[in-house]
Each structure stands twice: as C-alpha cells, then as structure tokens.
Amino acid sequence: MKKANIIYHSKHGTTRAYAENIASLLGEWGLDAQALSIGQCRIHHLAEADYLLLGCWTSGLFFFGQHPDKEWRQFAKQLPVVSEAKVGLFTTYKLATGSMFHGMAQALHTKVNSIDLKLRSKSCQLNEAHKAALLQFIG
Numbered sequence: 001m002k003k004a005n006i007i008y009h010s011k012h013g014t015t016r017a018y019a020e021n022i023a024s025l026l027g028e029w030g031l032d033a034q035a036l037s038i039g040q041c042r043i044h045h046l047a048e049a050d051y052l053l054l055g056c057w058t059s060g061l062f063f064f065g066q067h068p069d070k071e072w073r074q075f076a077k078q079l080p081v082v083s084e085a086k087v088g089l090f091t092t093y094k095l096a097t098g099s100m101f102h103g104m105a106q107a108l109h110t111k112v113n114s115i116d117l118k119l120r121s122k123s124c125q126l127n128e129a130h131k132a133a134l135l136q137f138i139g
C-alpha cells in the first residue's frame with residue numbers, strides 16, 4: 001500500500017482541517033494516508049512516504065507580500081533531502097496566495113527534486129478541481 005504523509009502548519013485550524021480532508025480522501029482512494037503537524041513530523045515520516053504533501057497557511061499583507069510563516073520556513077530549513085517521495089504543496093488563504101508557493105518552493109529548493117502539485121483553498125473543503133489534481137498527482 002502506498003503511503004502519503006500530509007504535513008501541515010496551521011495557526012487557527014483551517015489548514016489542519018484541509019490536510020485532514022486530503023488524508024481522508026487519499027485513504028478512501030486506497031492509500032495509507034495521515035495528516036501530521038510540522039511539530040509531529042519526524043524523519044521517518046519523510047523517509048517512508050511515497051507521497052509527501054507540505055502545507056502552510058498564507059501569511060502576508062492580503063494584497064501582496066504572501067509568504068510561508070517563520071515556523072514553516074524553519075521547518076523547511078531543517079528538513080533532510082527528500083529524494084524518494086513525490087512532493088506537493090498546499091495552502092489555505094482568504095484573499096490571494098500571491099508569492100506563497102514561490103516562497104514555499106524557494107525554502108525547499110535544496111530539499112526536494114521537484115514539486116508536482118500545488119493546491120490552494122479558501123476553506124478546508126476539497127472541490128472537484130482539487131480532487132482531480134490530487135488524482136493526477138497520485139496517478
């Protein structure tokens with residue numbers, strides 16, 4: 001069974017709930033999937049994963065300057081090189097994600113080979129486009 005670890009950083013719970021919904025859907029599709037906070041994430045969660053989804057809430061000035069917050073950047077900085085897993089990113093936001101994914105990718109550029117999925121949501125719900133993108137990601 002393929003393993004998917006969904007690692008989130010959430011301030012008020014939306015990104016956590018989104019991560020949990022992703023894990024639940026991937027579980028329905030037959031993967032061994034779990035959502036973990038960056039604080040719960042250990043080396044083995046990275047090493048064992050076939051799919052790794054890394055998520056953070058969008059921080060910025062709403063109209064510009066979006067970036068992953070300091071705690072997530074610190075998490076990214078101390079990650080080992082992830083060479084085995086297919087990697088995707090996700091974020092939740094209110095108005096605009098702007099440079100959020102660019103900031104996340106920049107923080108990860110020495111850690112992952114490529115980023116094969118970017119999901120953004122204004123809520124914790126997965127819409128049909130999110131589901132289709134996830135299906136393609138694991139396909």
Ligand SMILES: Cc1cc2nc3c(=O)[nH]c(=O)nc-3n(C[C@H](O)[C@H](O)[C@H](O)COP(=O)(O)O)c2cc1C
Nearest residue numbers: 010011012013014015057058060062093094095096
């Ligand atoms: C300090 C702060 C800055 C934020 N900046 C942005 C922003 O630039 N763009 C945006 O769309 N949402 C912004 N938001 C909204 C959050 O990204 C959004 O509510 C997100 O879903 C929160 O996730 P969480 O509940 O997991 O913490 C900001 C929220 C806070 C508290």
